[in-house]
Amino acid sequence: MIDTREPAVLVLEDGRTFAGRAYGSRGETTGEAVFCTAMTGYQETLTDPSYHRQVVVMTAPHVGNTGWNDEDDESSRIWVSGYVVRDPALRPSSWRSQRTLEDELAAQGVVGICDIDTRALTRHLRERGAMRVGIFSGEAAGMPAAHLLEHVTAAPEMVGASLAEEVSTDTAYVVEAHGEKRFTVAALDLGIKTMTPQLMAERGIEVHVLPESSTFADLARLRELHGLDGVFYSNGPGDPAAAEHAVGVLREVLGAGIPFFGICFGNQLLGRALGFGTYKLRYGHRGINQPVMDRSTGKVEVTSHNHGFAVDAPLDRDSDTDFGTARVSHVCLNDDVVEGLELRSRTGDLTGFSVQYHPEAAAGPHDAAYLFDRFVDLLDSTKKASA
Structure with a gap:
């Protein structure tokens, strides 16, 4: 199968970058990079308001296989600032699914990235701690690395945030x-x-x-x-x-x-x-x-x-x-x-x-x-x- 996804890049505030491909909406986003070890329940995670202003990295390698439905939302919208997965499902396989996870991310303007080594990223966050991050796709992905890093370090930190x-x-x-x-x-x-x-x-x-x-x-x-x-x-x-x-x-x-x-x-x-x-x-x-x-x-x-x-x-x-x-x-x-x-x-x-x-x-x-x-x-x- 030919991969037609356009390039995307993830940039951490300490300068480490991961090259991948666009997932969900195209554009740019910033937030606090955190990892979630759940192997299921991604719809509840995405619609949990506690994830406001965070970019969620999924440690489970295969995400999206149960699609998206209108019954499992924990609030009225997706709250994460960005979404990071390794291997997005090609198609959902659940009788409850009404559309794909990626379609819902795109519809709600959530910028994501896929096809990156999420295990390496998770190990980095475990060793260095949660930090600010940016995801860039489309025209934004072509900007100079130094410029992208400036976007990330200009984002507000979680300490002191009243949300x-x-x-x-x-x-x-x-x-x-x-x-x-x-x-x-x-x-x-x-x-x-x-x-x-x-x-x-x-x-x-x-x-x-x-x-x-x-x-x-x-x-x-x-x-x-x-x-x-x-x-x-x-x-x-x-x-x-x-x-x-x-x-x-x-x-x-x-x-x-x-x-x-x-x-x-x-x-x-x-x-x-x-x-x-x-x-x-x-x-x-x-x-x-x-x-x-x-x-x-x-x-x-x-x-x-x-x-x-x-x-x-x-x-x-x-x-x-x-x-x-x-x-x-x-x-x-x-x-x-x-x-x-x-x-x-x-x-x-x-x-x-x-x-x-x-x-x-x-x-x-x-x-x-x-x-x-x-x-x-x-x-x-x-x-x-x-x-």
């Missing part, structure tokens, strides 16, 4: 409880995925999804109109140190004794609200095969991850905070990164918790789905105690 407001909903909306309504929860949309409120709704929770700019006064108003049993913080992109507004609201939530559950970015913001620091990981955790231990049970879960920042909290002791006693509840078995926090009152009652990974886990795994049940138990016990 949740760029991916959040503009207006509040409600996901109705399935069957009998048991609880009302306010979910702050920092880049929420479609599956998250759905899994809460399946457990009888009416979810009010609110914009990132919402205040504690908005939560109080919701409480007056509909009741409010708990607050949820979603996943999302950017540096948690830059999310001062959301951290401030969360401190008011914890101070008011409202039960709290956070996922991913929400875990980092809980950490900062409790007085812990956060830091940028060398190359982050991204994929659906990360081992995490629940320290309360000793159970090891295979989990889905997408984070480049982590909470700096002690693993060997509990910590006194303004809101009670905090402890690290989950830890990554690969590198001891904090993967969950738990907050208890002075009397020992659970008042809030969070995890760094994704228990909603589309397209899988589902080892951690029990955490939504744990949230229901927290809402139920708090409601009974206040009755």
Whole structure:
């Protein structure tokens, strides 16, 4: 088969380049280069708002074989800045496919590159760390190498980036409880995925999804109109140190004794609200095969991850905070990164918790789905105690 794809080039901020061929839309793009170890679920990855302003490198060599459908999106659009694959599928082979992955990338203007050594690129990022990158195809690919590198180094860095407001909903909306309504929860949309409120709704929770700019006064108003049993913080992109507004609201939530559950970015913001620091990981955790231990049970879960920042909290002791006693509840078995926090009152009652990974886990795994049940138990016990 004759390859008619035009040339493309990938340029890292340290000057290393990879020559390949155009994939998806033609043109140029920049972002933070990160690698994802998932072998499936690329549609959910691409539509995850947490990947905003990132160029995703797929470590799986063959990508696109299940095509694209209208049911598996985790948001209303593709959020990645660019896409890097080694061997794109010639045609999709799935009864659910409605079009090809490349057609969808092109339709949404996502610039990609294929036919490069993604293993070499991944090893480079593991050794040097996540860094800025550019993909150039079409006329852009013919520009001098020095000029392309200038484009890359002029791109904004992820450290200090406040991005949740760029991916959040503009207006509040409600996901109705399935069957009998048991609880009302306010979910702050920092880049929420479609599956998250759905899994809460399946457990009888009416979810009010609110914009990132919402205040504690908005939560109080919701409480007056509909009741409010708990607050949820979603996943999302950017540096948690830059999310001062959301951290401030969360401190008011914890101070008011409202039960709290956070996922991913929400875990980092809980950490900062409790007085812990956060830091940028060398190359982050991204994929659906990360081992995490629940320290309360000793159970090891295979989990889905997408984070480049982590909470700096002690693993060997509990910590006194303004809101009670905090402890690290989950830890990554690969590198001891904090993967969950738990907050208890002075009397020992659970008042809030969070995890760094994704228990909603589309397209899988589902080892951690029990955490939504744990949230229901927290809402139920708090409601009974206040009755």
